[in-house]
Amino acid sequence: MLAKVLGHVLDGLDGYIVNVEVDTNLGLPAFEIVGLPDAAVKESKERVRSAIKNSGKRFPNHKITVNLAPADVRKEGAGLDLAIAVGIIKASEQLVSIDDGVVLLGELSLDGKIRGVNGVLPTLISLKEKGYKKAIIPTENAKEAGYIDGIDIYPMETLEQACAFLEGKAEIRPLEKSDYTDLLGEVEYVNDLKYVKGQFLARRALEVAVSGNHNIIMVGPPGAGKTMLAKCIPSIMPNMSFDEMLETTKIHSVAGLLSREEGIVYKRPFMTPHHTASNVALIGGGNTAKPGIISLAHNGVLYLDEMPEYSRSTLESLRQPLEDRVITVSRIKANVKYPASFMLVGSMNPCPCGNYGSKTATCTCTSSQIQKYKAKISGPLMDRIDIRINVGNVVYSDLVNKEEGESSEKVRARVNRARLIQRERFKDDGIETNAEMSEKHLAKYCQLDESGEAVLEAAFAKFNMTARARSRIIKVARTIADLELSEKIECSHLVEAISYRNDKV
Numbered sequence: 074m075l076a077k078v079l080g081h082v083l084d085g086l087d088g089y090i091v092n093v094e095v096d097t098n099l100g101l102p103a104f105e106i107v108g109l110p111d112a113a114v115k116e117s118k119e120r121v122r123s124a125i126k127n128s129g130k131r132f133p134n135h136k137i138t139v140n141l142a143p144a145d146v147r148k149e150g151a152g153l154d155l156a157i158a159v160g161i162i163k164a165s166e167q168l169v170s171i172d173d174g175v176v177l178l179g180e181l182s183l184d185g186k187i188r189g190v191n192g193v194l195p196t197l198i199s200l201k202e203k204g205y206k207k208a209i210i211p212t213e214n215a216k217e218a219g220y221i222d223g224i225d226i227y228p229m230e231t232l233e234q235a236c237a238f239l240e241g242k243a244e245i246r247p248l249e250k251s252d253y254t255d256l257l258g259e260v261e262y263v264n265d266l267k268y269v270k271g272q273f274l275a276r277r278a279l280e281v282a283v284s285g286n287h288n289i290i291m292v293g294p295p296g297a298g299k300t301m302l303a304k305c306i307p308s309i310m311p312n313m314s315f316d317e318m319l320e321t322t323k324i325h326s327v328a329g330l331l332s333r334e335e336g337i338v339y340k341r342p343f344m345t346p347h348h349t350a351s352n353v354a355l356i357g358g359g360n361t362a363k364p365g366i367i368s369l370a371h372n373g374v375l376y377l378d379e380m381p382e383y384s385r386s387t388l389e390s391l392r393q394p395l396e397d398r399v400i401t402v403s404r405i406k407a408n409v410k411y412p413a414s415f416m417l418v419g420s421m422n423p424c425p426c427g428n429y430g431s432k433t434a435t436c437t438c439t440s441s442q443i444q445k446y447k448a449k450i451s452g453p454l455m456d457r458i459d460i461r462i463n464v465g466n467v468v469y470s471d472l473v474n475k476e477e478g479e480s481s482e483k484v485r486a487r488v489n490r491a492r493l494i495q496r497e498r499f500k501d502d503g504i505e506t507n508a509e510m511s512e513k514h515l516a517k518y519c520q521l522d523e524s525g526e527a528v529l530e531a532a533f534a535k536f537n538m539t540a541r542a543r544s545r546i547i548k549v550a551r552t553i554a555d556l557e558l559s560e561k562i563e564c565s566h567l568v569e570a571i572s573y574r575n576d577k578v
Contacts, residue, residue: 076164079176080141080156081200082148083192085362085409086323088199090176091153092142095160100136106157108141111149120151120181121158128185128233133165149361151180152190155209158232159239171239176200176208185232189213189333195323197221209235216336217326219251220319253315256339262308264301267480271471275302278462278573280484282416283309284491285507285552287545288395288457290380290419293464294427294434299420302464303376306418307341308481310374311489317372320412324364324371342373344415348382356390357402362409365402367394370415380419381449388454391417395457398509417458421450433466459508459545460573491555507552512544519547521562528564532571546570 080091091108104118125132139157141148156177162168178196179187193214200208201224208226210218215228225247229235237243266276275291275298282289283306291299313321321338325331331338346355346366357365367375377383394400398414424443428434438446455461495506498518504510510518521529533543549570550562557566 074164074166076160077173078156078160078163078171079173079205080153081176081178081196082146082150082152083196083199083327084146085411086195086327088192088196089143089146090200090203090205091148091156093153093156093160094140094142095157095164096138096140097133097135097161097164098138102134103136104139105137106139106141108139108144109147110141111147113151114141114148114153117151117154117157117181120154120183121161123183124154124181124185124232125158125162127183128231128236130162130167130233130236131165133161135165137161137164150190151188152178152192152196154181155179155187155232155235159235162236168236168240172207174205174207175239176205177235178208178214179211179229181232187211187229187231187235191329191331192327193217194221194319194326194331194337197224197226198319198323200224209238213333215248216251216333217322217331218336219248220253220322220337222250251336253318253337253339256318256337260312260340262305262481264304265308265481266305266484267477269298269301269305269478270474271467272298272302272464275462275464276478276484278460279306280309280488281549281552281556281569281573282306282418282460284488284556285459285495285548286416286505287459287508287549287552288417288419289460289462290421290455290458291462291464292421292423294422294431294466297464297466299464300378303374303378303418303420304343305481306374306376306416307343309484309488310341311485311492313339313341313372321372324368324411328364328369330369342370342415343376344370344373345376345378348377348379350383350387352387352390355387356394356400357409357411362402364411365400367391367400367413367415368411371412373415374418375415376418376420378420380421381446385449385451388450392454392457395454419450419458422446423463430463431466456539456541456545459549462573487556490558491552494555494558507548507555510548510551515544515547519551519562521547521567524564525562525567528567528571532574536571536574538574542574546574549573 076095078093080093081088082091122132180190189211194217209229212228212230218226227245238245318337325338344366355366394413400413401410423429424438425446426437428436550566553566553569554562
């Protein structure tokens with residue numbers, strides 16, 4: 074007998090329906106799966122066989138052929154186990170009639186339990202967009218599935234329970250939808266700017282950077298507080314919108330890094346890869362083109378501590394996603410596009426020993442060593458970093474000062490206000506922050522008067538700037554103006570923005 078059920082397979086963050094066709098015929102017992110299955114799908118034969126027997130069903134002693142259509146697309150992962158098992162049970166006439174519109178997702182254990190799988194959130198979003206109304210998923214994935222509306226989701230623990238539900242013998246209500254607004258009150262940060270001693274210039278630069286989502290690099294001696302400042306950045310970033318949560322969660326779900334207890338990423342990611350991270354680890358790839366660290370940092374922060382310690386090729390791989398805010402991972406078996414809109418935060422010493430320019434310590438590096446050290450970060454990459462600041466050592470009087478600095482909560486209020494201005498400004502342009510502006514947007518929203526052009530022209534000549542540097546200075550000046558609630562970019566805003574293009578960094 075021939076039976077058909079529906080499964081789903083992901084391709085990056087999107088996916089496609091798999092029609093699982095099962096045919097049982099008289100003949101020598103055999104079990105074949107065709108339709109370009111990978112190793113995990115091929116191994117499902119033994120999992121499915123044991124799961125069916127241990128769920129009180131009969132595994133047919135016939136020739137079984139399972140076809141996964143479309144046959145010309147490779148099927149990966151163990152998420153088709155449940156669909157294959159239900160198809161076999163249906164083909165052997167142990168299920169009288171089932172709803173053909175239900176999509177089945179889940180890996181099976183030998184005892185018939187349904188295990189959780191990666192990528193359930195993007196799968197359900199894909200199903201919803203394609204018009205499917207019902208899906209059975211593992212109970213382990215119920216948390217992340219609860220945030221998807223517009224599709225009835227039925228979490229199941231066992232194959233036996235799924236079969237009873239499909240036959241109409243078990244009445245199970247759809248999963249109740251979760252309210253993401255409950256999460257916003259749970260956002261707490263260990264690091265807060267009020268614990269940062271001194272560093273007033275750096276604090277101001279961070280506020281400007283976060284307000285416009287500008288990339289920033291901090292240069293200073295060891296122990297100056299660069300890492301502490303960087304770790305405070307998420308605490309002054311705006312809370313994530315629901316769309317941002319879903320977009321970020323999709324990436325973490327596909328990568329298998331989503332917490333099954335929380336079910337959604339509601340804090341902005343803060344990714345800090347080790348300096349030995351490879352290109353593949355950073356931008357994504359592998360046999361199945363999985364998302365890399367820069368995609369996991371989407372809608373958050375990518376922090377590179379001691380940037381010159383990263384390999385030159387690894388750093389250069391950031392140039393394209395910093396401009397386009399997406400990364401295309403091309404491999405033999407896949408060609409996948411992942412979002413990669415992150416705020417790049419870097420830190421470095423002024424020289425190999427870390428004491429160049431220090432008032433209290435002597436630098437032991439030669440000029441050639443210093444030049445070689447700084448040259449590890451290429452000019453084109455440095456040109457894509459909007460804000461560059463020096464972070465000096467904190468004086469002792471600041472360290473022993475008992476008075477707390479301005480809290481992250483107060484800074485975040487000003488950042489939220491500036492971001493709101495930008496969202497309103499760009500509501501018809503398809504962007505959200507000043508850092509994303511193109512030349513068209515600069516011409517429309519960032520017109521300078523004669524005095525402003527004169528200031529910028531003088532800086533352009535003095536510092537030998539590129540056209541990209543000029544555009545980025547104007548973007549930063551626009552952000553400073555937004556923080557000051559100014560519709561016009563004043564000369565003072567330009568001067569401050571120019572001061573963040575430190576030519577000594």
